[in-house]
Amino acid sequence: MAQSSIEWTELTWNPVTGCTKISDGCKFCYAEVMTRRLKAMGLEKYKDGFKVRIHPITLADPFEWKGSKMIFVNSMSDLFHEDVPSWYIHEVFKTMAKNPQHTFQILTKRTDRVFDLNNELNWSKNIWMGTSIENNKVIDRLEYLKRTDAKTKFLSCEPLIGSLSGISFSGIDWVIVGGESGRSPRPMKKDWVIEIKNQCLLDNVPFFFKQWGGTNKKKAGRELDGETYNEMPI
Numbered sequence: 083m084a085q086s087s088i089e090w091t092e093l094t095w096n097p098v099t100g101c102t103k104i105s106d107g108c109k110f111c112y113a114e115v116m117t118r119r120l121k122a123m124g125l126e127k128y129k130d131g132f133k134v135r136i137h138p139i140t141l142a143d144p145f146e147w148k149g150s151k152m153i154f155v156n157s158m159s160d161l162f163h164e165d166v167p168s169w170y171i172h173e174v175f176k177t178m179a180k181n182p183q184h185t186f187q188i189l190t191k192r193t194d195r196v197f198d199l200n201n202e203l204n205w206s207k208n209i210w211m212g213t214s215i216e217n218n219k220v221i222d223r224l225e226y227l228k229r230t231d232a233k234t235k236f237l238s239c240e241p242l243i244g245s246l247s248g249i250s251f252s253g254i255d256w257v258i259v260g261g262e263s264g265r266s267p268r269p270m271k272k273d274w275v276i277e278i279k280n281q282c283l284l285d286n287v288p289f290f291f292k293q294w295g296g297t298n299k300k301k302a303g304r305e306l307d308g309e310t311y312n313e314m315p316i
């Protein structure tokens with residue numbers, strides 16, 4: 083468990099580490115860069131770099147956390163990566179179901195596998211299932227997500243690197259939007275953000291604007307037309 087600076091969560095929990103790139107949004111992967119730093123620091127969990135690794139010992143962690151927390155699951159990986167065994171995904175879900183005091187936010191780019199495993203998983207109401215959609219090339223991820231039995235479904239449009247004009251958020255409970263940050267971030271156009279915000283309004287879906295991004299994301303801030311959008315699912 084680690085405190086998180088991500089605006090829409092409180093803590094991160096990584097029962098899996100490592101991943102592989104599958105689409106445009108992965109180009110400047112934050113987790114990959116961070117893994118190199120953690121490996122250089124000598125952290126045992128990251129000794130194999132960005133190779134996919136499961137960490138069963140971490141399944142005991144949520145039972146030790148006090149109070150009620152918002153938990154981002156696998157900020158350093160993708161729980162539904164093809165190299166993560168199905169039995170282990172089941173164990174992660176069992177752990178989450180046994181800790182109903184916490185809310186677990188899972189974000190994946192592999193909703194096809196989520197759908198394949200859907201009927202086998204225990205979708206307790208404290209599990210939020212989300213997918214990343216960075217441009218219109220990967221819209222199919224949303225359709226797979228909508229067909230799952232997750233009680234709360236959300237969408238992360240970060241890094242938003244293309245228009246999602248025409249997308250429908252019907253059946254989705256929350257949308258996050260954010261621009262890319264780092265040394266050479268790809269630009270996010272304001273029109274793309276407004277399109278999504280307006281569609282959220284039309285579909286009555288909470289809208290969360292995370293950041294403009296850029297080489298100095300703190301300076302760029304997270305206001306959109308003078309307002310800060312922190313809407314969350316009810």
